[in-house]
Amino acid sequence: MPERIHFQNVIATFNHYAQYSLSANNRRRRDIYSLSREDQDTLDKLGYKKKLDEVDTAILANADFLAKIVENPEIFGLDPDEEEDPSPSIDPHQAPELQHSHSHDHGAAAGRSHDHEHSHSSGHGHHHSQDQHHNGGHGPGRKKYKPSEFDMDKLRSTLKQFVRDWTEEGAREREMCYQPLIDALVEFYPNTQSPEDRSKLRVLVPGAGLGRLAWDVAKLGMHFNFPDSYPFLSFQKGFSCQGNEFSHYMLLSSYFILNRTESIGQHRLYPYVHSFSNVPNRQAMLREVSLPDVSPSSLPPTSNFSLVAGDFEKIYGVESDPDEPQSGQWDAILTCFFIDTAKNIVNYLRIIHKILAPGGVWINLGPLLWHFENNSTNDLSIELDLEEVKALAREIGFEISNERDIDTTYTSNSQSMLGYVYKAAFWTATKVA
Ligand SMILES: C[S@@+](CC[C@H](N)C(=O)[O-])C[C@H]1O[C@@H](n2cnc3c(N)ncnc32)[C@H](O)[C@@H]1O
Structure with missing residues (x-):
């Protein structure tokens, strides 16, 4: 279409x-x-x-x-x-x-x-x-x-994605999903002497959803700290960060929250009113959430944050724009609940590897709910198990460390009588070859 x-x-x-x-x-x-x-x-x-x-x-x-x-x-x-x-x-x-x-x-x-x-x-x-x-x-x-019902389901999911990314209520989920990625990034590129150094490091977040992880990475360290060796206040900058997303539902919504929202708590939503199932009481279904929990415009003008619209494979997998080279250009790539959106995971991992700078890092958190498994549109779907995904990453030229499972929910209603918990796989993968 x-x-x-x-x-x-x-x-x-x-x-x-x-x-x-x-x-x-x-x-x-x-x-x-x-x-x-x-x-x-x-x-x-x-x-x-x-x-x-x-x-x-x-x-x-x-x-x-x-x-x-x-x-x-x-x-x-x-x-x-x-x-x-x-x-x-x-x-x-x-x-x-x-x-x-x-x-x-x-x-x-x-x-x-x-x-x-x-x-x-x-x-x-x-x-x-x-x-x-x-x-x-x-x-x-x-x-x-x-x-169709399919369209409306997308829209209702977008409402819940707002909760995950831009409300107080979503803080717990972000703590489980985004924080480990950010911690591993900072561990890989610890604070350097000059605040400027960090902002030169380019981080990519493919499948950025409503953009909060990418925004947090750009905002990171926007606090005063007191280094032992330096008696004066120092001001740390965030990384330079680009999110990438292809869903129009997400893009319209993230544009609105990032560029058209002025103050904390400006909007209110009722994300749980669409289903009457597994509802313990009226309040659980009818409760209001306000958003955003932070002011999206609070990124300083000097920060480098962008969201790029389009298919990850098309934008980063081919050198289509001579002014925007991709090969070897990224210092870190953070994938959160993203890699299983691949039709061809081999291609996703090859692209991630190719566009990372030598010694660059890919940090992943997510399950393997292969989005195209059993598709009815005749789309290709390669569905590896976790061991195979990691073996593939090693084959392609990554060294994997910091491996663990992280129990987490995804846009869940914390008050529902039904809850799914993912054993999300986490790792840090360094480009070694
Ligand atoms: C499960 S969501 C995760 C969103 C976000 N990372 C989070 O953790 O909340 C996967 C996201 O990837 C996006 N996506 C899927 N395939 C994509 C592709 N080929 N290029 C860009 N974005 C893609 C989807 O639209 C969706 O927003």
Whole structure:
């Protein structure tokens, strides 16, 4: 599907969020009316209907937030104009039925995501792993795009990704995932005499999601410290850091949070209102999170932080731009829940190796939930086990150290009655050959 059409479909998904989600909630309301009068009264006593109204209100608040993200999509240089009807008028109680299913298993799909909140299956929420799989039409006169359950699932996952990256609530998950990567980076490149030295080191974060890890790396060490040998305050700089991401859901969202958000706690979200399963109580589902937990604009003007849009293999795997050489240009690459997005892990690792400077470091944390396993789109998928991945890395020219498992969640609702914990593999790999 052409990039422009795909982009328009993603915008359409943002714009249809309220209608779609209210409709799902309205189904619950209708189901009450199919019960006997007596049972309806019993549910009423529990406040179930009132809860449905509160969910509607939360959905509308989420929709306000999402509308802000896609307010000016033209900044992406792609024309969103073909999407007619940007915000369908909504009456929560009259929301039309949309064609989608609400089963918990997302069925056979082209791939998988790490977000498992909605799955009953054996630890695998089945999703398509790229945004590119859609039923959208093409070209002039194409019909108005009707987002699918797959699209909406992407959008709901994006809301949860906001929690992981930019809220207080996500701090625990970031501590489990991002901190070990940052600690290993700093251990590999310990503070040097001059603060300038560190900012010359170039760090790449492929599959950056909403950008927090990359931002933290650029911000790193923005504190005063008191070196023993130097009695005055010294000001450490972060690394020079570039994130890379190809999902339009993520790119639109990270652009908004990084460039259009001024103050801490400026926005509020209700990320857990989309599923009524495994909910211990009303508060667990309806709780509000505010974001961001830090001011994204607090990076000093001298810091070097960027997010590059596009496919990792296409941007870093080929020397397409003579002004932006890649081979041997990166001092560190941090992959967090990324390597299993590969169709061909051999190619991912070869690229990582090639673009690292001699002696450079690749630090990894993540599971091996091969996103393209059992895909229905005839995509290639090489699915190695952990030992094989490490053996492959050694074959390619890495020396692996610092290996361990790290138990961690991924965009989980900490108050849910269901929780998945990954035994994520962690290592530091130095380019030796
Ligand atoms: C499981 S998420 C992890 C996000 C983030 N690193 C974190 O830990 O929260 C994987 C991310 O990689 C992105 N991704 C997958 N394949 C990619 C590719 N070939 N190029 C760039 N980004 C990719 C996805 O869009 C997604 O945001």
